[in-house]
Amino acid sequence: MIRPKLVILQLGVNDLKSLGLISDYERIVERSFTNTTKIAKTFANAGKKVLILTVFPTGDISIPRMLIWSDKIEQGINKHNLNLATINEPNVLVVNVDHLFDKSLSLHKDALHLNGLGYERLNTHIAPTIAELLELE
Numbered sequence: 044m045i046r047p048k049l050v051i052l053q054l055g056v057n058d059l060k061s062l063g064l065i066s067d068y069e070r071i072v073e074r075s076f077t078n079t080t081k082i083a084k085t086f087a088n089a090g091k092k093v094l095i096l097t098v099f100p101t102g103d104i105s106i107p108r109m110l111i112w113s114d115k116i117e118q119g120i121n122k123h124n125l126n127l128a129t130i131n132e133p134n135v136l137v138v139n140v141d142h143l144f145d146k147s148l149s150l151h152k153d154a155l156h157l158n159g160l161g162y163e164r165l166n167t168h169i170a171p172t173i174a175e176l177l178e179l180e
Contacts, residue, residue, distance in 0.1 A: 049092045049173065052082060052095045055098045058074060059072070059075055059098065059119040060116055060154075063112045072126070079123075080130060083095055087132055093135045095130065096137075097140050102151025102154050138172055140169070
């Protein structure tokens with residue numbers, strides 16, 4: 044059985060990308076935040092430390108995606124990240140990583156996923172926080 048000391052959550056963008064198709068902005072953003080919070084609390088209540096990473100900005104939008112893409116997606120990501128910043132739960136830490144991913148740096152594989160360089164940049168940024176959280180054991 045796996046017994047992690049730390050759980051890292053980086054989620055929400057798949058819910059938020061539906062803002063390009065579904066007009067219920069508030070419900071989608073709130074559901075994404077609620078789901079993230081529930082998952083984090085589940086692990087924290089089981090005695091795990093939880094590191095939640097904010098949703099980073101999307102990469103370049105491919106031509107087929109442009110047909111269903113909307114500015115509301117980036118707005119939803121920003122709102123979701125602001126909501127994440129309000130989490131104040133024992134054993135749960137939110138780390139802002141969206142500032143690491145400027146579109147000009149070519150750190151995305153596609154609109155939603157990082158490439159190898161993107162993950163290197165992300166890992167370099169969060170490694171000290173992970174070490175600190177595990178040191179507190």
